[in-house]
Structure formats: structure tokens, C-alpha cells
Amino acid sequence: MIKLTKSFPLVLTLALSVAAAQTLELYNDKPDWNNNYTKVGDLGAKSGAGFKGVTFADPSTYQAAVRTSLSTSKAPAMFTWWSGYRMKDLVESGTLQDLTPIWQKYQKAGEYGSDLAKAFTFDGKIYALPNNVAYWAVFYNKKAYKDAGITPPTTWAQLESNNAKLKARGVTAFGQSVEDRWPAFIWFEEFLTRQDPDLYERLMVGKAKYTDPGVTKVFTTWKGWMDKGYFTPASTGFGSGGTNGMAKLFAQGKLANILAGDWYTATIAGTGMKPGDDYGVFILPTMNAKARPVIIYEASPLIVSKNAANKAQALKVADFWMSAKAQTLWSNLQSFTPVNNEVTVDNPVTKELTSALSKSKPRLINRIWEATPTEIIEPGVDELSKFMLDPSTQTQVQANLQKLADAYWSKQK
Amino acid sequence: MTVTQQGRTPARRASARRSTAASLAPYLFVLPAVFFVAVFLLAPMLYTFWQSFTDADGLRTPNLVGLRNYAELLTSSNFTLSLRNTLIWVVASVVLPVGLAFALALALERVVGGNFFRTALYLPSTLAAAAAGVLFSFIFDPTSGVLNAALGALGFSSLSQTEWLFRSPLNTWSMIATYTWQSVGANLMIFLIGLQSLPREPLEAAKIDGASGLKFPRLITLPLMTPYVTIAALMAAVNxxxxxxxxxxxxxxxxxxxxxxxxxTMYxxxxxxxxxxxxxxxxVVISLIALAFSYFYLRNVMDKESHV
Structure with missing residues (x-):
């Protein structure tokens, strides 16, 4: 008894250490995905790479918590983040683990293409794993299309004609939203990349201006669609932070299309619509019929902290995360387009999108949220919101956007 | 003599010890409070003040930048807009939840079933502000919200498409309405307690002297309730x-x-x-404005009270 009492703290410490080693925490700001992270972690536990999801409901609280702990030993072992300029800041602080060796192992085995790592590469080193790569496509209501006698468009002219036919039947063609702020950038980047993807790329890195004629044309097209009634009111809830009014309208057949990242299938599923039967997916065509197809992608990274106390375990989990076994479960649980070449998914809409991607081989363009500096696009979405709520502010909005860009780029030269 | 001196010295020492202990005791009692205030209030305040002169970004070691952050604020149009909205909130937070609560407290003293209304009006105060915000976001939703649906059903079709939270300054007023709904109950309780504790004699004397209608609350109840109104208004303004x-x-x-x-904006x-x-x-700017406002407001009210 005495022996047991004396050895109890030691046993408890050992037990807790073992438990801590098995339950590595993966920080994320995605409450809807958290259970699925833990499910993948449970699968990993069978091979000593277990982890559980720890979620934050508010992205800004999440960012503050992660950023302030990164330089300390309390840094989260693994965490989700945003690629591009949002990640650059962390890389430059020297707090992220170089994951190039893990990538090389899986690339050598042919499981991952070389393009994918680009979004996470800084100065030749890869600092993240793919949490997911979302492609931004159009989800369409099959019944609304059938009733209007239309098919998914392959050209811009057909798209415009479809919009007019839907409008004539009292169905709104597309959803747009300023709710939760960030969705305001969706149509700006979509119109611009379909009109002139090179201009978009130049604009993102400060080599073109928001007041250039090409950008003005984008705002004119956008305003034209609003004037023709092809868009929902900008106050329609997108479902990312507040109400999901847009998905409801889509399910009711009052809205024919929603353009969103492929993760939006989970929001549509919440309305009871069946993928494949009730709705399908297509890639928004380019304005120039002869141009190469274009699609916006959003690469979400999974990062390992350099200073985390349990970094060794995190690297083990990172290796497991890249495996076909982990990715098969993750992609199917989330209905994500697979990133590992050996993975297939069951969701028919995801399959349809994967097939469209491999068939049309579109030019992949990074989403504006990651492709341009945070200091421009964060206040920039407020300017775009202003335009969506009152299109007469177009000139002022363009000037303000350029002012934000000038303020940022002038400090970089 | 020696014996007496020896006898007195320990007694004096003991008395001195008691007196020192007695004088230290109050300090010991307040020490925990002082410690917590210093660690959790004063230290963060001083740190924030220091940080306002740096380029801190949460990742790197901050550098001192002098008054640059304050200069940026003064030249920013967003700061001006925030300041204007804050002033609207301060004025509205005092006038609506406090004014309405005062009127309701006077009314509830006289109505039958006052207890039911008191409970009903107090209930929203038990909700977290975030919960009230979520609730009213659904109510104000332009496409599926209850408010627009009700307006449509009542025949106000022109109002049934109103984008309550998407048009300025309507969005600020909609949120102030939510805030009023949520905070009126707490103020109501302050005023009901105040009304119940008022001395009966001056009230009855005023009635005998013929004070009635609006004259009674304006000239009799309100002056007697000044301490309660002062506290409620100050708390509302700071909130x-x-x-x-x-x-x-x-x-x-x-x-x-x-x-x-x-x-x-700060967030x-x-x-x-x-x-x-x-x-x-x-x-720092918010704290200074709130501090200055509280100081002048309290000084003004105290001056008036001392004249009374």
C-alpha cells in the first residue's frame, strides 16, 4: 500500500506523458471540421501518430492565440493557417518547421504533384502540408436548370444567356454576399480572372493598378449583372459566419447558382440537397472563348511549429497526414477534392469537379485573400462591400483600393 | 528601579508590537486586492500605454516609433468615423436604456401585474451580449428574418425588404435597439430599488400640495432619484x-x-x-475619453448635489 502510494505520482506522471504523446493537439479555426480532424487522429493513433482537433470559433481570436504563442514553447504543435502573404509573416519570424523532407518522400513516391507545394514554399523550403486545396466552382441547382431549359455553360455568352433565361423565370442567377465581410472579394476575383488572368496576377503583386481600364471593366460588368438582376442582394447570408440564406434560396430553387470553394458542399448538404441528384458543379467559363480555362484555388496549410514542446510527435503526425490512408479518410469525410494522387472520393459532385479539372486542365490561380498582402485585401473587402451595396461608389472604391495598394507597396520598395 | 524598568520594558514592547500590528492589519487586508489590481489591471494598462509607442505585431520584438501610431489615428478617416459612431453609442446608451428604464419604473409602480412585467423586462439582461446579437441577427435578416416578415404581414410591404444591418446609419440604430432591449432590465431594477427606498413624507407632502401629472415625476421623483440616475447614466455611458x-x-x-x-477598430x-x-x-484614447467624461460628469453631478 505504501509502495503504491509512493509510486502513484510517478505512475500518474508516466500515464499523463503517454497520454500527452498520443493526444497531440491540432489547433484550427474550423469548428465544423474539428470532429473529422479527431477521426483522422484516431486512425493515426493506431500507428502512433494520434492527434485530436482543438478548435476556436472565432478566426481572429485564433490568429491572436497562435501568433502570440509561436515564439514560445507553448506554441501549438500543429495548426491550420492561410497560405500566401498571411503565411509569409510567420515564415519570416522563423517559427515554422521546414517540412521539405516529408514532401520529398511523398513526391518521390508519386503521391503528390510538384505544383501543390508552391503555395507553401518560401525561399525553396516547404513550410506546410495541404490541409485542403479548395477549387472555386459554380454549384448549380439541377431542377432550376431543367425548368429553365438550360445546361451548364461552356462559354461566357452561354452563361449570359442562361442568366437571362433564369431571370425571365423569376430565378436569381447567382448569389453574392457581404455578410462576414470577406465574401465581398469573390466576384471581383472571378470577373477579373475570367476577363484577364494576367492582369489579376499583376494586380496582386502591385504591378498593376486598381484604377487601370481592365479593372474598371470588371466593375462595369459586375454592375451590369447587378442592374440586370442576376445577383441576389448583397445582404444575403453566405453561411460562413452568420445565416446561410444563400444556401436556403438555392435549395428552394429561387437561386440557380452559387460560386464558392468546394468546401461549400457541406453548407449545401445542411439544406438536405443531395449531391449529384439535386445539384451539380461546373467551372465558370472565361470571357474569351479561346482562352485557357481558369479556376481560383485556395490552398489551406497545416503547419508544424518549430518551438513546440512535442515537435517530434508532430513530425510523425505530419508524415501520417500526407499518407494515402489519412488523406482517403480526410477527403471523404470532408468531401474535398483529393490532393493525394492515390485517393478517390465518393461524393458525386466532388468526383464531377475532379473530372472537370483533369479534363479541362485549367490555369490555377491563387485566391485574392492569400495572393495579395493582408494589409490591402483586409480593408479592401470593405471597399468591395461598399460597391456591392451601392454600385454608384465605383470610382471612389477603385481609388480607395489603389490608395491601400500604394500605401503597402510604397513601404516595400 | 531596575526591576520596575525591566518590568515596564516588555510591556511597552508588547504594546508597541500590538500597535504596529494593529496599524499594519488594514494594509494586510487590502494587500490581496492591491496585488490583483496591480497585476491584472495596472500592469496591463502600463504595458498597453508603452505598446502604443511601438510597432508591436505579436511576432517580433517591438521597436519604439514615438507618436507615429497616434499621428496615424488622427489622419485616418476610419478613426473619425469610429469616433463618431462611438459618440452616437454613448449618447444613445444613456438616453434610451436609462430613460426608458426610468419611465418604465415609474409606470410599473402603478400598474396591476407589475411583477410579471418586471420579470419579463429583466430577462434579456441575463443573456450575454453575444447571444442577444446572434438572436437579433436572425430577427433582422432581410430575407428570412421575423421583423421583415412581420412588417410584410402588417401591410408595410415597402419596409419588408429593409436591410437593417447593411445600411448606414440604420445598422448602428438597429444594434442600439438590440442593446436597449438587452440592457433596459438592469437599469429598471436600479430605479425600482431607488423608488422603493424614497422617503414617503416629501412624496405625500407634494401630493397634498397638488403636484400631479408630469409635474410629480419631473419636480419631485426625479430630483430625489438623482443618485440612482447618476450611477445608471454613468455606467451606461462607460458601457x-x-x-x-x-x-x-x-x-x-x-x-x-x-x-x-x-x-x-481597436480589435x-x-x-x-x-x-x-x-x-x-x-x-489609450478610449480610456482617456472615458476617464475625462467620467471625471467631468461626476464633478458636475456632485457639485449640483452639494448645492441641493
Missing amino acids: GFKVFDLIWVMTQGGPARSSETLAV REGFILFHQGVSAAIA
Whole structure:
């Protein structure tokens, strides 16, 4: 008894250490995905790479918590983040683990293409794993299309004609939203990349201006669609932070299309619509019929902290995360387009999108949220919101956007 | 003599010890409170003040930048808009929840079933501001919200498409209405307690002297209730300066930053853009305004009271 009492703290410490080693925490700001992270972690536990999801409901609280702990030993072992300029800041602080060796192992085995790592590469080193790569496509209501006698468009002219036919039947063609702020950038980047993807790329890195004629044309097209009634009111809830009014309208057949990242299938599923039967997916065509197809992608990274106390375990989990076994479960649980070449998914809409991607081989363009500096696009979405709520502010909005860009780029030269 | 001296010395020492212990005792009692105030209030305040002169970003070691953050604020149009919205909130937070609560307290003293109404009006105060924000976001939703549906059903079809949270300044007023709904109950309780504790004699004397109608509350009840009104108004004003959660949940200060207050701007700068130096500068400005307001308000009220 005495022996047991004396050895109890030691046993408890050992037990807790073992438990801590098995339950590595993966920080994320995605409450809807958290259970699925833990499910993948449970699968990993069978091979000593277990982890559980720890979620934050508010992205800004999440960012503050992660950023302030990164330089300390309390840094989260693994965490989700945003690629591009949002990640650059962390890389430059020297707090992220170089994951190039893990990538090389899986690339050598042919499981991952070389393009994918680009979004996470800084100065030749890869600092993240793919949490997911979302492609931004159009989800369409099959019944609304059938009733209007239309098919998914392959050209811009057909798209415009479809919009007019839907409008004539009292169905709104597309959803747009300023709710939760960030969705305001969706149509700006979509119109611009379909009109002139090179201009978009130049604009993102400060080599073109928001007041250039090409950008003005984008705002004119956008305003034209609003004037023709092809868009929902900008106050329609997108479902990312507040109400999901847009998905409801889509399910009711009052809205024919929603353009969103492929993760939006989970929001549509919440309305009871069946993928494949009730709705399908297509890639928004380019304005120039002869141009190469274009699609916006959003690469979400999974990062390992350099200073985390349990970094060794995190690297083990990172290796497991890249495996076909982990990715098969993750992609199917989330209905994500697979990133590992050996993975297939069951969701028919995801399959349809994967097939469209491999068939049309579109030019992949990074989403504006990651492709341009945070200091421009964060206040920039407020300017775009202003335009969506009152299109007469177009000139002022363009000037303000350029002012934000000038303020940022002038400090970089 | 020696014996006496020896006898007195320990007694004196004991008395001195008791007296020292007695004089130290109050300090020991307040020490825990002082410790917590110093660690959790004064230290963060001083740190924030220092941070307002740096380029802190939460990742790197901050550098001193002098008054640059304050200069940036003064030249920013968004700061001016935030300040204007904050002032609207402060004024409205005092006038509506306090004024309405006072009127309701007077009315509830006289109505049958006052207890039921008191409970009903107090219930929203038990909700967190964030919960009230979520609730009213659904109510104000332009496509599926209860408010627009009710307006449509009542025949106000022109109002049934109103974008309550998407048009400025309507969005600020909609949120103030939510805030009023939520905070009127707490003020109501303060006033009901105040009314019950008023001395009966002056009230009855006034009635005998013929004070009636609006004259009675204006000339008799209100002056007697001044201490309660002072506290309720001061608390409401300070809360108006600090309001954040409700706005963050309902509009995040948008659209296009149109409903931002200083507290929201502070949060955006600090936790979204990670301009923590600028954010600290805004925190200092909010604190100074609230402090100055409280000082002048209380001095003014105290002066008036001393004249009475």
C-alpha cells in the first residue's frame, strides 16, 4: 500500500506523458471540421501518430492565440493557417518547421504533384502540408436548370444567356454576399480572372493598378449583372459566419447558382440537397472563348511549429497526414477534392469537379485573400462591400483600393 | 528601579508590537486586492500605454516609433468615423436604456401585474451580449428574418425588404435597439430599488400640495432619484464607450466599416491586422475619453448635489 502510494505520482506522471504523446493537439479555426480532424487522429493513433482537433470559433481570436504563442514553447504543435502573404509573416519570424523532407518522400513516391507545394514554399523550403486545396466552382441547382431549359455553360455568352433565361423565370442567377465581410472579394476575383488572368496576377503583386481600364471593366460588368438582376442582394447570408440564406434560396430553387470553394458542399448538404441528384458543379467559363480555362484555388496549410514542446510527435503526425490512408479518410469525410494522387472520393459532385479539372486542365490561380498582402485585401473587402451595396461608389472604391495598394507597396520598395 | 524598568520594558514592547500590528492589519487586508489590481489591471494598462509607442505585431520584438501610431489615428478617416459612431453609442446608451428604464419604473409602480412585467423586462439582461446579437441577427435578416416578415404581414410591404444591418446609419440604430432591449432590465431594477427606498413624507407632502401629472415625476421623483440616475447614466455611458461584442457578432463593424466603434477598430487593428501598436494607441484614447467624461460628469453631478 505504501509502495503504491509512493509510486502513484510517478505512475500518474508516466500515464499523463503517454497520454500527452498520443493526444497531440491540432489547433484550427474550423469548428465544423474539428470532429473529422479527431477521426483522422484516431486512425493515426493506431500507428502512433494520434492527434485530436482543438478548435476556436472565432478566426481572429485564433490568429491572436497562435501568433502570440509561436515564439514560445507553448506554441501549438500543429495548426491550420492561410497560405500566401498571411503565411509569409510567420515564415519570416522563423517559427515554422521546414517540412521539405516529408514532401520529398511523398513526391518521390508519386503521391503528390510538384505544383501543390508552391503555395507553401518560401525561399525553396516547404513550410506546410495541404490541409485542403479548395477549387472555386459554380454549384448549380439541377431542377432550376431543367425548368429553365438550360445546361451548364461552356462559354461566357452561354452563361449570359442562361442568366437571362433564369431571370425571365423569376430565378436569381447567382448569389453574392457581404455578410462576414470577406465574401465581398469573390466576384471581383472571378470577373477579373475570367476577363484577364494576367492582369489579376499583376494586380496582386502591385504591378498593376486598381484604377487601370481592365479593372474598371470588371466593375462595369459586375454592375451590369447587378442592374440586370442576376445577383441576389448583397445582404444575403453566405453561411460562413452568420445565416446561410444563400444556401436556403438555392435549395428552394429561387437561386440557380452559387460560386464558392468546394468546401461549400457541406453548407449545401445542411439544406438536405443531395449531391449529384439535386445539384451539380461546373467551372465558370472565361470571357474569351479561346482562352485557357481558369479556376481560383485556395490552398489551406497545416503547419508544424518549430518551438513546440512535442515537435517530434508532430513530425510523425505530419508524415501520417500526407499518407494515402489519412488523406482517403480526410477527403471523404470532408468531401474535398483529393490532393493525394492515390485517393478517390465518393461524393458525386466532388468526383464531377475532379473530372472537370483533369479534363479541362485549367490555369490555377491563387485566391485574392492569400495572393495579395493582408494589409490591402483586409480593408479592401470593405471597399468591395461598399460597391456591392451601392454600385454608384465605383470610382471612389477603385481609388480607395489603389490608395491601400500604394500605401503597402510604397513601404516595400 | 531596575526591576520596575525591566518590568515596564516588555510591556511597552508588547504594546508597541500590538500597535504596529494593529496599524499594519488594514494594509494586510487590502494587500490581496492591491496585488490583483496591480497585476491584472495596472500592469496591463502600463504595458498597453508603452505598446502604443511601438510597432508591436505579436511576432517580433517591438521597436519604439514615438507618436507615429497616434499621428496615424488622427489622419485616418476610419478613426473619425469610429469616433463618431462611438459618440452616437454613448449618447444613445444613456438616453434610451436609462430613460426608458426610468419611465418604465415609474409606470410599473402603478400598474396591476407589475411583477410579471418586471420579470419579463429583466430577462434579456441575463443573456450575454453575444447571444442577444446572434438572436437579433436572425430577427433582422432581410430575407428570412421575423421583423421583415412581420412588417410584410402588417401591410408595410415597402419596409419588408429593409436591410437593417447593411445600411448606414440604420445598422448602428438597429444594434442600439438590440442593446436597449438587452440592457433596459438592469437599469429598471436600479430605479425600482431607488423608488422603493424614497422617503414617503416629501412624496405625500407634494401630493397634498397638488403636484400631479408630469409635474410629480419631473419636480419631485426625479430630483430625489438623482443618485440612482447618476450611477445608471454613468455606467451606461462607460458601457457605450466599451461596446464591442454586440457589434462584432452582428456586423463586425461593417459593411464597409460603417458601424465600427473605437472598440471594434481597436480589435481589428490588434487582432486582424496585428498592428498592435496602433491598437494600443486606440485603447489609450478610449480610456482617456472615458476617464475625462467620467471625471467631468461626476464633478458636475456632485457639485449640483452639494448645492441641493
